[in-house]
Amino acid sequence: MKYSLFAFILLLSVTAKGQNTIVSGTVTDAQTNQLIPFVTVSFPGTSIGTNTGTSGKYRIETGKTYTQLKFSSVGYKSVIRTIIAGKDQVIHVRMQAEVQTLADVTIHAGKKTRYRNKDNPAVELIRQVIAHKEENRMQSYDYTEYKQYEKLEFSFINVSEKLTQRKLMRPYKFYFDNKDTTSMPGKALLPVYLEEKLTQTYYRKQPEKTKKIVEGEKKVNIINFVDEEGVNTYLNRMYAEVDIYSNNIFLMTNQFLSPISDAAPTFYKFFITDTIEVDGKKMVELSFTPRNGNDLLFEGLIFITLDGHYSVQKARLSTNKNINLNWVRGMSVDLTYEKNPDGRYHLSKSDMKADFGLNKNGQRGIFGERTISYQNYLINHPRPDSIYDGDQLVIKKNALKQGSQFWSDSRGRDTLTKIEAGVYKNIDTLQTIPAYKRTMDIITLVATGFKSFGPIEMGPFGTFYSFNDVEGNRFRVGGRTTTAFSTRYYLEAYGAYGFKDDKFKYLLSAAYSFNNKSIYKFPLSYIKATVQYEAKIPGEEISFAQQDALFLSFTRGVNDKFLYNQYYKLDYVNEFENHFSYSLGFKSWRQTPAGSLYFVNEVNGMPNSVHDVTTSEFSLNLRYAPHEQLVQGKQYRITIPSKYPILNLDYRQSIKGLFGGDYNYKNLLGRLDKRFYFSQLGYADLSVQGSYLFGQVPFPLLSIHQANQTYTYDFHSYNLMNFLEFVSDHYAAAQFEYTPNGFFFNKIPLLKKLKWREVVGIKAIYGGLRDENNPALHPSLFQFPTDQNGISETYTINKTPYLEGSVGIGNIFKVFRIDLVERFTYLDNPHTTRFGIRGSAWFDF
Incomplete structure (x- = not known):
């Protein structure tokens, strides 16, 4: 499942109870009077706490008799204030900066003026940063190399003490005791996922090539029912490297606009808040x-050097509370830079x-952190071409087997805490605990549809019943x-059985893996033989589920034209690490009409019924x-969208x-799928194909159009479009969908x-049928299907393309999407409708 890890974790989140002592207020800079974001507010010596978020405001509560409250933030001196237990009180705090400040910035009190870019020194400064971006990037050097150590960790936040003390949880006491109360003052973190990786990176400008060699990798995961490699890929996509x-x-x-992007002055407001001196x-x-808090933009601070390079020396990027981003209560990115020679x-x-x-506002949830350290920088030191040749990503054979000394040497300054080491x-x-294995079996069944019995697994249970x-x-096992x-x-x-048609359907297959790996995971390399007898809607290839899934049983209109397909297939599939693949196959295929579908032609001017067609x-x-990048499920794989x-x-x-x-023919089909990103204006998906x-x-x-x-x-x-409504022997088709990701809705108050989030789409097919394949001109061919009144229900696309468009609203309750679909052409065909409402559900950020 695409997001099964997160869906399971988020379901464990519970809302904290109200308490008796309530303290609220603001935290401001003592010198500038500006509100300070993300200040940690906690009761000293406890794991109870909160932070000021992006607003600089806080609210904390407890039922215990604490008398002190501590305020701490990087770059500021900690403050401890006395509070009154059992009271609702307001305490505003002013914090002193620890860095040495210079008197280069003067703040004048007076009439508030409207923000504008013109004659704004902050905007002029950011434009200098933009103008010098290329010289400050790694790609400005002819050669660059460095080692990269990264650590990715996920933890439950403030797991309920009542939950951990239940009898059912006693076998896991050793695990619940391994809490981290120091990384986030005021919150207790229970690690559930930990990954470490050491990578050597080589960059060459001409010809441009970036090559990464993974020298070591290790990870553990409390959730063992999902595809570990796929989850790892998705998590690293969420927590991508920030440039x-x-x-x-x-x-x-999602795609966030950088505060020093070329378009930054259009979407951001900038303010010079201080001039500081670091190391002279x-x-x-x-x-x-x-400028608009709902857009996918950051807020924060950037420290810019005044040495003529206008380099970023330090940055803090965070999100505000109004951002149109699901499931994330707060996010921050801290970047630190070091000087080159x-x-x-x-x-x-x-x-x-x-x-x-x-x-x-909940106190419980999930906390994720990815830390990356860059070490051993080497500038303009060319290597032999053999270093840069080959795949862009190479994983050493012993990467997953590195010992403790390797990791101790690799972490450098980023040593593991005692809690992390215990994970x-x-x-x-x-x-190894039987109770845990049983729990994972139940979760696996719900999340994936399969029940494991060691060497075999039963499922998918979503197809057990349909109609x-x-x-x-119909029942299937x-x-x-x-x-x-x-x-x-x-x-x-x-095996499956339909009680109306009284027929048994089945599938038997056997495969041999050439790479000694699972035939369901990348990279595939296997040969497979299959025998199958199944009922199928003509021309249908369901892209998001199996055809006999229960929820697909609910259809509009009449759906009584089926085919019984009997296959004898032999397939060879081979995938390469660069994601090029090829497959060779042979299929003996017999199609027999079912329901109200018949194969009828004319022989010597008389109607003739044909039992089946074989190819x-x-x-x-x-x-x-x-x-x-892939996320692999039990039944299918999902490609993580990208620009490629x-x-x-x-x-x-x-x-x-x-x-x-029965027939000689050749069929050639080509298809291209691509996503286009438009920064703050969202993205678009395009699929074009021809046959x-x-x-x-x-x-x-x-070709029976889908x-x-x-x-x-x-x-x-x-x-x-209705099932079996259009057929072609040549066609070109395009499907386009544009998702502004809320960019326009974010400007409308309600x-x-x-x-x-708004969505708009258009789909078109332009094709036709040559005379040699037209049954009206060649009666020996099967006549197109008709309804009970003898009216044809199957047509060809003539000079006018088939067109339909849609407008939709997504992110309803963060999950649902509703589309209004309109059909523009061929409205005179029987059983057609011009408008329709369609729904879908999808977990996304």
């Missing part, structure tokens, strides 16, 4: 804030923190072997998805007479508070 010199920064699967060097403290600065440390939860041992111990107009009530059975040999089978088909598929295209080329050839094949069939064939072998008669919205289907 402030890039125009856009990817975090939480003068620099400016520049504050920034979004030539006087410029390179990034030496990045620390990103995020607080996740079901509400904005590895505690999670390994946890995996349709042809089969009636199946399973497959796991790597516990064998890492070379894999078996899969299911023997060879196939070749080529796929290339550069820089692809995905290319598919498919060729099929059927030979008449081979194993009873051409060579040869004369009946309609079941033509319709959708369910009430869910599907990007890859035509949501107001919608701004709801944090809805």
